[in-house]
Amino acid sequence: MTQTPSFDKPKVELHVHLDGSFKPETILYYGRKRGIPLPANTAEELKNIIGMDKPLTLPCFLAKFNYYMPVIAGCREAIKRVAYEFVEMKAKEGVAYVEVRYSPHLLANDKVEPIPWNQAKGDISPDEVVHLVNQGLQEGERDFKVKVRSILCCMRHEPNWSPEVVELCKKYRHQTVVGIDLAGDETIVGSSLFSGHLKAYEEAVKNGIHRTVHAGEVGSAEVVQEAVDRLHTERVGHGYHTVEDEALYKRLLERNMHFEVCPWSSYLTGAWNPNTEHAVVRFKRDKANYSLNTDDPLIFKSTLETDYKMTKEKMGFTEEEFKRLNINAAKSSFLPEGEKKELLNLLYKAYGIPPAAERQP
Numbered sequence: 001m002t003q004t005p006s007f008d009k010p011k012v013e014l015h016v017h018l019d020g021s022f023k024p025e026t027i028l029y030y031g032r033k034r035g036i037p038l039p040a041n042t043a044e045e046l047k048n049i050i051g052m053d054k055p056l057t058l059p060c061f062l063a064k065f066n067y068y069m070p071v072i073a074g075c076r077e078a079i080k081r082v083a084y085e086f087v088e089m090k091a092k093e094g095v096a097y098v099e100v101r102y103s104p105h106l107l108a109n110d111k112v113e114p115i116p117w118n119q120a121k122g123d124i125s126p127d128e129v130v131h132l133v134n135q136g137l138q139e140g141e142r143d144f145k146v147k148v149r150s151i152l153c154c155m156r157h158e159p160n161w162s163p164e165v166v167e168l169c170k171k172y173r174h175q176t177v178v179g180i181d182l183a184g185d186e187t188i189v190g191s192s193l194f195s196g197h198l199k200a201y202e203e204a205v206k207n208g209i210h211r212t213v214h215a216g217e218v219g220s221a222e223v224v225q226e227a228v229d230r231l232h233t234e235r236v237g238h239g240y241h242t243v244e245d246e247a248l249y250k251r252l253l254e255r256n257m258h259f260e261v262c263p264w265s266s267y268l269t270g271a272w273n274p275n276t277e278h279a280v281v282r283f284k285r286d287k288a289n290y291s292l293n294t295d296d297p298l299i300f301k302s303t304l305e306t307d308y309k310m311t312k313e314k315m316g317f318t319e320e321e322f323k324r325l326n327i328n329a330a331k332s333s334f335l336p337e338g339e340k341k342e343l344l345n346l347l348y349k350a351y352g353i354p355p356a357a358e359r360q361p
């Protein structure tokens, strides 16, 4: 059990979904408490049904959420608890700073159209979901000494939700929320340019809300280009297929664009074809700006160690590269400058690198 981790130093994680990180025990607990049937009776069984070991198609992957989202959504106590437990989980993984993302609408059962997961109408709005998650995260931050911020997700297939998402980012920007994301099925044709999303991202730019977009995971380089040029994204979620358009890739390298890479996820979702070189190997070679992330650890039955181990053992990643990519993750985080500097100093110290100020002549 107590194996030495592949990178035994503080880490920064920028791409992980709260609703892909619940504990099977907690899902089981609320399934029983709320009388919602689940396909298993033990945490271990449930983990194997929700989780995956081999690549699956995107629809099969997305179907897994149907099992357990109705158990947590629409329950105040459950929503707060999964946020709190998320922080505990990240503390165990040696994470110093994490940005966790979720769609407030997908956990609500009121003031959301359509009501997700076939739930009956209740009284928990997307606004209250954000409030509850914030409470859980802040209590977790205090108890587990991990710095946590959150990102609110728009969903590609629900552009009507996006204007409210950006308003919630504005409302809660000093209570953990640091950015906006666009998640969901990026193969929905033209979905980057749905007017709800475009308007939300414009509003985010206007108000200094930080922006990331899932793009180039299973979608083409064109989706990445739209994310950059039309949605003014500051980071790219996954972005593997960017390398298929050399001109775009070169432009993003010059801009020092940050790629939120999720290696184990990309294997299991089929976003990466294992018979080809993984884009992250190219990123490493080109000294690109990227991070390593878990994405949905519940479904991929993983921890951050899974991603570090995979890149270390299968792709030859070194301790030096792990330090470099974590420093880049901290620099590309959505923290305000002062807090970013604090985080960087913490990493420099742990990595045995003189702080930035001292390195200057």
Ligand SMILES: [Zn+2]
Pocket (backbone or CB within 6 Å): 015, 017, 183, 214, 237, 295
């Ligand atoms: Zn993701």
